[in-house]
Amino acid sequence: GSTNLGLISSFGTRATRRGRNGPAVETFSSTRTEPSSCHIAGPRAPWTEVTSMNVAAILKAKGRAVATTKPDTPLQAVIEKLAAKRIGALVIVGASGGVEGIISERDIIRALAEHGASCLGRPVSDFMTREVVVCTEADTLDELMATMTAGRFRHIPVVEDGALVGIVSIGDVVKHHIAEVEMEASALRTYLLAG
Secondary structure, three states: OOOOOOOOOOOEEEEEEEOOOOOEEEEEEEOOOOOOOOOOOOOOOHHHHOOOOEHHHHHHHHOOOOOEEOOOOEHHHHHHHHHHHOOOEEEEEOOOOOEEEEEEHHHHHHHHHHHHHHHHHOEHHHOOEOOOEEEOOOOEHHHHHHHHHHHOOOEEEEEEOOEEEEEEEHHHHHHHHHHHHHHHHHHHHHHHHHO
């Protein structure tokens, strides 16, 4: 598959990290520098104090459950699991629990288009995306949005010290980004009314 390509936007860098027992997975990190220490004297405006949300905040709100399957699972069973859970992707984990790939609805459509119904009995490992871009709990919403947009995929597994600890979808990111913008707007309104 190709829905989780390791394409990273120009603001960040890409690095390959090998898990404790799993294959290499790609991570991204921001290369943005911290703002200059020079600033206007006086107290900061309250809307600038709103903390930027990160992956940890998303996982705290949605939970850490991740739908997974094994590499030898038939594609038909993968499709049934996606439909039953009403989700768009499954993370493929090996015997050691490490991330080996990811399969999305887009990968399945491509497999059916190229191979027809005969692909349904083949293992998911034949069609999964093997170079999985992952994130950590410290990554921000802005970083996730930029990475998803650049790579044109909608799901990013969350990995800490080689262990799968969650998954974030584009829906999660948009939902929490809207909440973040609303908090900033509320803080700004409060500041203006108090002025």
